[in-house]
Amino acid sequence: MRIGIDVGGTNTDAALLGDDDRVISAAKSPTTPDITSGVTAAIRALDPPVDQVSAVMIGTTHFLNALIEGARLAPVAAVRLGLPATAALPPMTDWPERQRAAVGGHGYLCHGGREFDGRPLSPLDPDELRRTAADIAAKGLRSVAISSVFSPVAEDDERRAAEILRAELGDGVHLSLSHELGRIGLLARENATIVNAALRDLATHIVESFGKALAEVSVTAPFFLSQNDGTLMDVDFARTYPVATFASGPTNSMRGAAFLSGLADCAVVDVGGTTADVGILQGGFPREAAGESEAAGIRTNFRIPDVLSLGIGGGSLVGDDGETGPRSVGYRLTEEALVFGGATLTATDLAVAAGRADIGDASRVAHLDREFVDRALARIAERLAESVDRMRTSAAPLPVVAVGGGSVLVPEALPGFDDVRLPGNFGVANAVGAAIAQVGGEVDRVFQVPDGKRESVLAQAREEAVGRAEDAGARRGTVRVVDIEEVPLAYLPGGATRIRVKAVGDLDLNHIKTGAARHA
């Protein structure tokens, strides 16, 4: 049995899944500031046979929220290897003021870096790095982000710089290296690395809190954290790369929704109180956004699910013209909606008036003009369908799975989409998404692809991705490649091509046991 937990901003959701992946029990409890008591309350509500639980998977928005609030972040030394190139834009110059102030804005430009094909560009200067280390020590900074030009192609400079800095600053220093976190595009990769460095202390604290919570309810099974892409990381990894959890919320919710409806390829419409989030699942994984993403106003290049949000939710206000949203009563739905005795016409009132939902007191919406109600609901359906249509990647028929508290707004068929499903247990889709997570491995870098060698280069990349998944704890033989992307780089010789391969496999129980011993 496995327990999936999703620690959201408002609620902590939990689901207990059997070895046959059936949902045995589900629970919701309020998220608490101390983390621990919310998690223990959710697990107690599940009432699991603790000795039969083999693993616990946790998704959390803590790290993203910390960045948005600019709180609980550690000061960081951002060391960039690239001089004399890259000096035109020092680290963190285009950050929002709040986040820059929170991490201290300490940037260091040093020599180093590579060409796109791995040739050295500017030699690393160990003395310069030692002087930098002295300044870092003098400022009392304990977390360092190192980024080097073209490190996704050649990581050597970042590794050497890390060794030098560690020798100067001692083993207690946290080092975050950009080639382990991001892709081509120096600024976005560097930003991700700095954010990661700023979250390292918080990661240690949160991992400890989760461990404590599990111990309190006598769960001794190892636990894992959900990553952006819907795969798992173990506790060591979570302490080192907290930034990889950033987008796990929508990913878990989408994967859970698809799983509950038995689909691997579908659109997911997650309707909450204020917004409806639309995403696409391909082969059981969310389609990821192309290009760069922003986190709290900072350009990063994490792989995050491509989600389109529109301002329609259960608490959305309905205007006299029959248009719904984007304003919403939000969590005050149970006071302000007509069906709860309030004075505000909300989308939920429409659903009750139309007989689609049994929420609150239906007699309070009996006076609504039926034609108006139908027209407003049809308009909501039209806008949801438009968003799904915008997100799909081909004109082929696509099933739509609706989840979330506001999914009563989604009719049994949407214009252009005949197959709409509302699975059971949809309220804890995100916790289920965490519980079903697998283990992944990824390769994403620039390869030289000489004429006629494309197949062998691709094979090499696939092998590497599979190997990484196995190293991360996937059972041999279960690992399959789920995504391959090839982008030839314009205006470069030698067939320079960015190749990205992602592989996933089932969690290896034996690996879990050795892992548990390691983390104990």
Add this chain to the structure above:
Amino acid sequence: MHLDAQALTDFARGCAVLGSGGGGPVADTLPVAAQAIEECGPVPVVAPEELPTDALVLPVSLVGSPAVAAERIGGRGEAGRLAARVEQLHGRPVAAVMCGEIGGQNGCFTVSWAARLGVPLLDADSIGRAFPRLDQNVLELAGLSPFPAVLSDEYGRTVVLDDVDGAFLEELARPVVAVFGGRAVSADYPLSAGQAARHAVRGSVTTALALGRGEDLDPVLTGKVASVQRPGDGAASVLLEGTGGDAGRLVVLRARSEFVAAMEDGRALALVPDVIALIDARTGWAVPVEEVRYGLRVRLVTFPSAAVWYTEAGLRLAGPEAFGLAGLKREVAP
């Protein structure tokens, strides 16, 4: 007129439109320009006539792979070093910087150079849009010499090309840029303010600002991307389906590095050298060819580029046939 931090975003948005889907991602050079303005102050924009006729104008453009430029985001000293080398070759000081290519990421890049050199930016450029080849510019059409052309990088590595014609410059510069690691700054077709007044595309910076504010942009079609095909080599074919008032209309876009044709019912709505831009209905930013994907809600915008591109010589250098669009001929403008 000055380009300050506020005007810069409008300018960048306009440059993205003028890129006609090419010219490199503006998002990579906008922060570089913002930083240079923050450090060195707003950049004065002047018409060529405001300078003495023999004043030396430095035309600059980033050449090579945008992917490399996304790693090597530019040094602090490279503008000064390249300008010094050009001044040495010409024996007089650089009075202003001119954008070698207003479309795409070069617009903002040039602003950063003007700021760092402390000289005005000319309200003009060498193309009036984006084109892939170094010799596809209006100074070539005017018979100006590309030499001495100076290529250099952040490390101070510099190559001077003498006695080359436009086609040879293109041929020679590519391997040089490759040896530089796929990114260099090129100062080619050096010219005087008087020559810029006569031959460059006039008012480019003003045009970009106006486009960025959303002026002069009546869409040819409002719709969504219905399919994208990429047969390779940077070529792409995009099917647009009209929505709302344009429901039932189908428009096919063909792209090389840029969008080069917009076809409806076998008829060309627009054809290179026209600017053809897809504006993302949600963000208001023009979408680069490589980022177009199914489902995107867009406005198709087209407009003619500089008049000189529609002469016989202009069409030979950068008309439909130069982009392999066999059978799509453009009439020479009267």
